[in-house]
Structures are given as C-alpha cells and as structure tokens.
Amino acid sequence: MSSYIDTHAHLYLPEFDSDRDNVVEAAVNLGIGKIFLPNIDSSSIEKMNQLAERFPGICYPMMGLHPTSVKENYEEELNRVVQELKIHRYYAIGETGIDLYWDKTFFHEQGLAFTRQLDLSVEYRLPVIIHARESFHEILEILEGYRSKGLKGIFHAFTGSVEIAEKVISMGFKLGIGGIVTYKKSILPDVVRETGLENIVLETDSPYLTPVPFKGKRNESAYISYIAESLAMILNTSAEEVGRITTHNALQLFQPDNHA
Numbered sequence: 001m002s003s004y005i006d007t008h009a010h011l012y013l014p015e016f017d018s019d020r021d022n023v024v025e026a027a028v029n030l031g032i033g034k035i036f037l038p039n040i041d042s043s044s045i046e047k048m049n050q051l052a053e054r055f056p057g058i059c060y061p062m063m064g065l066h067p068t069s070v071k072e073n074y075e076e077e078l079n080r081v082v083q084e085l086k087i088h089r090y091y092a093i094g095e096t097g098i099d100l101y102w103d104k105t106f107f108h109e110q111g112l113a114f115t116r117q118l119d120l121s122v123e124y125r126l127p128v129i130i131h132a133r134e135s136f137h138e139i140l141e142i143l144e145g146y147r148s149k150g151l152k153g154i155f156h157a158f159t160g161s162v163e164i165a166e167k168v169i170s171m172g173f174k175l176g177i178g179g180i181v182t183y184k185k186s187i188l189p190d191v192v193r194e195t196g197l198e199n200i201v202l203e204t205d206s207p208y209l210t211p212v213p214f215k216g217k218r219n220e221s222a223y224i225s226y227i228a229e230s231l232a233m234i235l236n237t238s239a240e241e242v243g244r245i246t247t248h249n250a251l252q253l254f255q256p257d258n259h260a
C-alpha cells in the first residue's frame with residue numbers, strides 16, 4: 001500500500017465533530033501516515049492541540065494566524081501566536097498569507113501580520129505555510145525581502161501559473177497540491193508537468209477543496225489517494241511513486257521526528 005502525508009487539514013473544525021476519530025483512522029488505514037494541522041486563529045488552538053495530543057505521531061499542529069482572521073485585533077491575535085510558540089512544539093508557522101478574494105478591508109493589516117509571521121519562521125527555523133488567494137503579486141513582493149533569510153515552506157492550495165511556480169520554487173518553497181488538480185478547468189496539470197514531483201507536497205485542506213469524485217461534499221484526509229491518483233495520471237507515473245516522493249519532500253520540510 002502507498003504511503004502519503006496530508007500536509008494541510010483542518011480536522012479540528014466542527015465539520016468533523018461527529019466522526020473525527022473515524023476520519024483520522026480511515027486516513028491511516030489508507031496509508032496517510034501523517035496529517036499536519038494548520039491553525040486559523042485563537043479560537044481554533046485548543047481543539048487543534050487536543051486532536052494532535054489524541055493522535056501522537058499522526059497529527060501535528062502548526063501555529064499561525066490565517067489571513068481571513070486578520071481584523072482590528074490582529075496584534076492581540078499575533079501575541080497569542082508568539083506565546084504559543086514559546087510554550088508548545090509546533091511544526092510550522094501557518095497558515096498565514098494574504099487573501100484578497102474574500103475581503104480587502106484589512107489588506108494592509110494582512111501584510112503586516114504576514115511579515116510578522118515570516119519573521120517568526122526565520123526566528124524559530126520553522127517552515128511557513130502560505131495562503132495566497134488573488135495575492136501572488138503582493139506576497140512575492142514581500143518574500144523578495146526575505147531572499148537571504150533561508151525561508152522554506154509550502155504555497156498551500158497553489159493555483160498560480162508555471163512562471164509563478166518557478167519563482168516560488170526558486171525562493172525555497174514547495175507547491176501544495178490538492179483537490180484543485182482534479183477539477184476540469186484547472187491549469188495545475190500543466191504546472192506540475194513543468195515542476196515535477198520534486199517540488200510538490202500533497203494536501204487536502206479538509207473540509208474544503210474536495211477532489212473529484214466527491215466535489216461538493218466534505219473533504220477528508222483519506223481523499224489524498226484521489227489526489228495522488230490524479231497526479232500519477234498527469235505525470236504518467238504510479239500513485240506509489242507520487243506517494244514516495246511527496247512524502248520524502250514533506251518529511252524533509254517538517255522534520256516531524258526531530259524532537260528539538
């Protein structure tokens with residue numbers, strides 16, 4: 001059986017309240033050995049950490065402030081992120097970034113919060129999980145200022161062009177590929193053919209971005225296998241190979257067995 005890592009799943013959200021344990025166990029039974037949990041804001045920390053503690057060696061928490069949660073009180077929220085990093089082991093900063101799709105009201109603050117979290121990524125030597133929605137230009141401009149700082153991480157739910165993909169890879173990032181690659185109008189097949197598996201990690205973004213054939217329903221980590229199958233078709237290889245290389249990439253990035 002193949003082995004995979006889901007590098008991005010919000011399994012602590014209420015969508016999973018009725019069957020959370022089953023969702024994790026179903027994923028493990030299908031070969032998804034590790035699941036990384038991106039934080040959203042102060043309201044999600046406790047449930048995320050509870051899940052990570054319930055499934056040690058399987059579920060790993062990350063710490064950050066999601067761009068759509070950046071509001072008037074973003075400094076207070078960031079202080080909590082800083083506090084958490086001092087008292088708890090987290091495996092990445094995130095998710096962070098800029099989202100100009102849902103709401104542009106706090107665009108300026110989103111940029112400040114993103115920059116602050118990039119600084120934390122440098123300080124703690126942790127990978128950073130970047131959420132870029134209609135904001136590649138703004139994000140790349142900020143990242144230019146970090147070229148010499150050794151940033152690494154994932155562009156989560158990557159949807160950019162081949163050109164943008166090559167740019168973010170040159171800056172030390174992997175592309176997070178999930179359900180979108182299975183959608184009919186996606187340009188991702190062309191992107192992944194150019195970049196190759198060496199620059200890709202798998203993710204679901206559960207409960208969102210559900211792959212075909214379950215599009216429209218709740219997403220869960222077990223569906224990684226559909227994403228891997230889709231990538232295998234596009235790249236003319238096997239799902240096993242997709243699993244092997246993307247798992248290696250994810251382990252190298254997150255170092256989950258390094259108990260520093």
Ligand SMILES: [Zn+2]
Binds near residue numbers: 008205
């Ligand atoms: Zn997410």
